[in-house]
Amino acid sequence: MTWLKLFPTLAMIVILLVAGHPVVGAAAAFPTENVTIEVWWHEYGPFTAYVKQLIEAYKKLHPNVTINPTIASSTDMNQKLTVALAAGTGPDIMDADASYYVAYHAKGVLEPANLEVFGVKSYEELAGRYVSGGLASGTFDGKIYTLPYQGNSMSLFINNKLFAEAGLDPKKDAPKTWNDLMALCPKLKKVEGQRTVRKAFEFPYHSPRWQLQDLQPMTEQFGGKILSDDGKTAYLNAPATVKALTLWRDVTKACGDPKNTKNTASNPNQDYLDGFTAMWITGPWATPQVQASPIKNDFTVVGFPQVDPAKPHTMVYGWAWGVNKNRPEKNKLVAWDFVKFMLSKPDEWLAKAGFVQPVKGVAETEVAKKFPFFDVHMKDVQTASWYLRSEQVNEIAQAVGRAVEAVVYDGADPKTQLDAAQAAVEKVIKK
Amino acid sequence: MGVIATAAPRAPRRFLRLNLTAKQALFGYAILLPTVAILLVFRFLPMLQAFWISLHEYDLIRPPRFVGLENFIDLLWDPLFLNSARVSVAYVVFSCVPVWVLSLGLAVLFNREIRARNLFRSAAFMPVVMPMVVNALVWTFMYHQDGVVNTILGWFGIDPVPWLRSSTWALWAVIIIGIWRATPYYMVIFLAGLQAIPNEYYEAAKIDGADAWTEFRHITLPLLKPTTLLVMVMSVIVAMKVFAVPLIMTGGGPADSTRVLPLFIYQTAFEFFKMGRAAAMSVFLFAAVMVFTLFQIRLFSRGED
Numbered sequence: 001m002t003w004l005k006l007f008p009t010l011a012m013i014v015i016l017l018v019a020g021h022p023v024v025g026a027a028a029a030f031p032t033e034n035v036t037i038e039v040w041w042h043e044y045g046p047f048t049a050y051v052k053q054l055i056e057a058y059k060k061l062h063p064n065v066t067i068n069p070t071i072a073s074s075t076d077m078n079q080k081l082t083v084a085l086a087a088g089t090g091p092d093i094m095d096a097d098a099s100y101y102v103a104y105h106a107k108g109v110l111e112p113a114n115l116e117v118f119g120v121k122s123y124e125e126l127a128g129r130y131v132s133g134g135l136a137s138g139t140f141d142g143k144i145y146t147l148p149y150q151g152n153s154m155s156l157f158i159n160n161k162l163f164a165e166a167g168l169d170p171k172k173d174a175p176k177t178w179n180d181l182m183a184l185c186p187k188l189k190k191v192e193g194q195r196t197v198r199k200a201f202e203f204p205y206h207s208p209r210w211q212l213q214d215l216q217p218m219t220e221q222f223g224g225k226i227l228s229d230d231g232k233t234a235y236l237n238a239p240a241t242v243k244a245l246t247l248w249r250d251v252t253k254a255c256g257d258p259k260n261t262k263n264t265a266s267n268p269n270q271d272y273l274d275g276f277t278a279m280w281i282t283g284p285w286a287t288p289q290v291q292a293s294p295i296k297n298d299f300t301v302v303g304f305p306q307v308d309p310a311k312p313h314t315m316v317y318g319w320a321w322g323v324n325k326n327r328p329e330k331n332k333l334v335a336w337d338f339v340k341f342m343l344s345k346p347d348e349w350l351a352k353a354g355f356v357q358p359v360k361g362v363a364e365t366e367v368a369k370k371f372p373f374f375d376v377h378m379k380d381v382q383t384a385s386w387y388l389r390s391e392q393v394n395e396i397a398q399a400v401g402r403a404v405e406a407v408v409y410d411g412a413d414p415k416t417q418l419d420a421a422q423a424a425v426e427k428v429i430k431k
Numbered sequence: 432m433g434v435i436a437t438a439a440p441r442a443p444r445r446f447l448r449l450n451l452t453a454k455q456a457l458f459g460y461a462i463l464l465p466t467v468a469i470l471l472v473f474r475f476l477p478m479l480q481a482f483w484i485s486l487h488e489y490d491l492i493r494p495p496r497f498v499g500l501e502n503f504i505d506l507l508w509d510p511l512f513l514n515s516a517r518v519s520v521a522y523v524v525f526s527c528v529p530v531w532v533l534s535l536g537l538a539v540l541f542n543r544e545i546r547a548r549n550l551f552r553s554a555a556f557m558p559v560v561m562p563m564v565v566n567a568l569v570w571t572f573m574y575h576q577d578g579v580v581n582t583i584l585g586w587f588g589i590d591p592v593p594w595l596r597s598s599t600w601a602l603w604a605v606i607i608i609g610i611w612r613a614t615p616y617y618m619v620i621f622l623a624g625l626q627a628i629p630n631e632y633y634e635a636a637k638i639d640g641a642d643a644w645t646e647f648r649h650i651t652l653p654l655l656k657p658t659t660l661l662v663m664v665m666s667v668i669v670a671m672k673v674f675a676v677p678l679i680m681t682g683g684g685p686a687d688s689t690r691v692l693p694l695f696i697y698q699t700a701f702e703f704f705k706m707g708r709a710a711a712m713s714v715f716l717f718a719a720v721m722v723f724t725l726f727q728i729r730l731f732s733r734g735e736d
Contacts, residue, residue, distance in 0.1 A: 108493075194590040195576060259576075260593065262575065409598050
C-alpha cells in the first residue's frame with residue numbers, strides 16, 4: 001500500500017528529470033521567464049549608437065530579456081562602477097578600461113567567462129579565437145574573466161597637408177625612429193615671436209594615463225619595463241625608464257610646445273584635428289574623428305616610433321566587457337550570452353565604432369580591408385604589451401605623470417623625478 | 432483591585448499638569464526634531480563614519496581592516512599630502528585676502544548713490560549665479576594662448592602666458608577665478624552690513640568735520656566687525672574646499688602645482704580607492720578649518736573683551 005502511494009511521486013520525479021530539468025553538471029538552459037539585465041558602458045558617440053542597435057537586435061531574438069543601459073563618461077566609469085559594486089547595485093554587464101579589471105578581480109566581483117555559452121571546452125580554446133595575448137588583460141590564474149571589444153594599438157598619425165607644406169612626403173619621409181622624428185621637427189614646427197603656431201609632434205599632457213601609455217613602450221624600447229610581471233616591483237628609476245623620459249624631454253624640446261594645447265580628457269586629439277600638431281600618437285578609434293575633421297582623408301598612419309626598428313615595442317590598450325559575480329545565476333547566463341552576441345561581429349565594431357577587436361580573422365574582413373591603415377594598426381598590435389596591469393595603476397600613472405610634467409614644464413632632472421616617482425610607487429605597492 | 436483602579440488615571444493627569452513654559456519648550460523641541468534628525472542622519476553620522484573609516488584600510492569592496500592611527504601617521508610623512516596642504520594654504524591666503532579687500536571696496540562703492548546702482552550690483556553678482564563647471568570651461572578658453580586674457584596682455588606688449596600649462600602660473604590662474612567668483616558674493620554680505628549702520632553716525636561725524644577716510648576707519652570698519660568676521664570665516668572655509676575648478680581646468684597639474692587638498696582627497700578616495708587614507712585627510716582638513724575658525728573668532732572677540 002505504501003509503495004503504491006509513493007509510486008506516482010517517484011514516477012513524477014523520474015519524468016521531470018528525463019524531461020530535461022536542470023541537473024548538477026548539465027548545461028544551464030537559457031531562461032524562458034522574463035529576465036532584466038543592466039549594462040553599463042562608457043560614452044563615445046559611435047560606440048553608444050552601435051551598442052543600442054545590438055540591444056534592439058538581441059531583444060528581437062529573446063523577447064523575454066529586457067536590457068537596461070546606463071552610460072557614463074569614460075573618466076567617471078571606474079568610480080561609478082566601484083561605488084555601485086560596493087553598494088550591491090552594480091550592473092550585470094560592466095564595461096571598464098582593461099587595466100582596471102585586475103583590481104575588480106582582486107576584489108572578487110568578476111564572474112569567469114561561461115564556457116558553455118561560448119561553445120568551448122576550455123579557456124585555452126576560447127583564447128585560441130583571439131590573437132596572441134589578445135585576452136591577456138582579462139586572464140587571471142588561467143581563467144578568462146573579461147572579453148575586450150577594443151584592443152587598440154597606438155600609432156603615429158601624420159597630417160599630409162602639413163607635411164606637404166613643409167616640403168615633406170608623408171610616405172617617404174614618415175619617421176620610423178625617434179631620431180627620424182626629431183629630424184623632421186625643425187621643418188614642421190612654426191613659431192612666431194613667442195607664439196607657437198604649429199607643433200611638429202606632441203606627447204599627451206591632458207591625462208597621466210595617456211602619458212603612461214607612451215612612456216611604457218618607450219621604456220620597453222630601451223630594454224626595460226615599468227613594473228614586474230607579478231606587479232610587485234617597480235622599475236621607474238631604472239636606466240631604461242630614465243632614458244625613455246630623457247628622450248621624451250628631448251623630443252618635446254625639438255618638436256612640441258606642451259604649454260600650448262587644447263587637448264582635454266574628453267577631446268584628447270583636438271590639437272591634431274585642428275591642424276595645430278602635424279604628428280600625433282593615437283589609436284585607430286580616432287580614425288572616424290579625423291575623417292570628420294578638416295583633415296578628412298588626407299592623413300597617413302605609420303607605426304609607433306622606435307628606438308631600434310629591428311626590436312619594436314608598442315602598446316595596446318582597450319576596454320572590455322565583464323560580468324558581475326554577485327548577480328543571480330540566470331542573469332549571469334543571459335549577461336554572458338549578450339556579451340557573446342555583442343562581440344560576434346568584429347567587422348561591425350570596426351565599421352561602426354572604429355574599434356579593433358583582437359580576434360583572429362579581423363584583417364581578412366572587407367571592412368578591415370577598407371579601413372584606413374588597418375595593416376599598420378595590426379602590425380603595432382603584434383609587437384605590443386598590454387597597458388600596465390596593476391591594482392595601483394592610477395597611482396602609478398599619477399607618479400609617472402608628475403615626473404613627466406616636472407621634467408617638461410619645470411626643466412627638472414629626469415632621474416631625480418623618477419627617483420621620487422619610484423619612491424611613491426614602491427610605498428603604494430608595499431601596502 | 433481598588434489600588435489599580437485609583438492609580439491608573441493618575442499618569443495622564445501628571446502629563447497634562449505641565450506648566451505653560453514646559454509646554455512651549457516641548458512644542459519647540461517637537462518642531463526642532465525633524466531638523467535635528469536630518470542633521471544627525473545626513474551630517475553628523477557621516478562625519479562620525481568618516482572618522483571611523485579613517486582608522487581603517489578600506490577599498491569600498493573588501494571588508495575594512497582596522498589600522499588604528501596608521502593613516503594619520505603616514506600622512507605626516509607623505510610628500511604628496513604635504514604638498515597638497517601647502518597648495519591649499521597658498522590658495523586660501525592668496526584668494527581670501529584680495530576677496531576681503533575687493534568685496535568690501537565694491538560694497539562701499541555700491542552703497543553710495545551712484546547712477547544705475549542696481550544694474551551694477553546685478554552685473555557684479557553674475558559670476559556667483561553661473562554654474563562652477565561653466566565658469567571653469569569658459570575660463571579655460573580665456574586662458575588659452577590665443578584667448579581673451581593673453582590677447583589683452585598682448586595689447587600691452589606682454590607675451591602670452593601659459594596660464595594652465597605652467598607650474599608657476601597654474602595656481603595663480605585658479606586663484607584669479609576664485610577671486611572673480613567669490614568677491615561679488617561677499618560684497619552682498621558687506622552691503623547688508625553697511626546698510627545696517629545708522630546714518631546718524633555719519634551725519635554726526637560730518638558735523639565734527641570728519642573726512643571720508645576717517646568715517647570709514649572709525650565708523651564703518653568697527654561697526655562692520657561682525658560682518659567682517661562672518662565673511663572671513665565663510666571665505667576661508669569655502670576656499671579650503673575649492674575643488675571643481677582645479678579638477679576641471681588642470682586636474683591638479685602641472686606637476687601637482689594645483690592639487691589642492693579636496694582634489695587630492697577625491698583622487699585618493701575615488702581614483703585610488705583608499706577610503707581610509709582619504710577619510711584621514713578629511714579629518715585633517717576638518718581640524719584645520721575648525722582651528723582657523725576658532726582662531727578668527729577669538730581674534731575678533733578680543734577687542735570686545
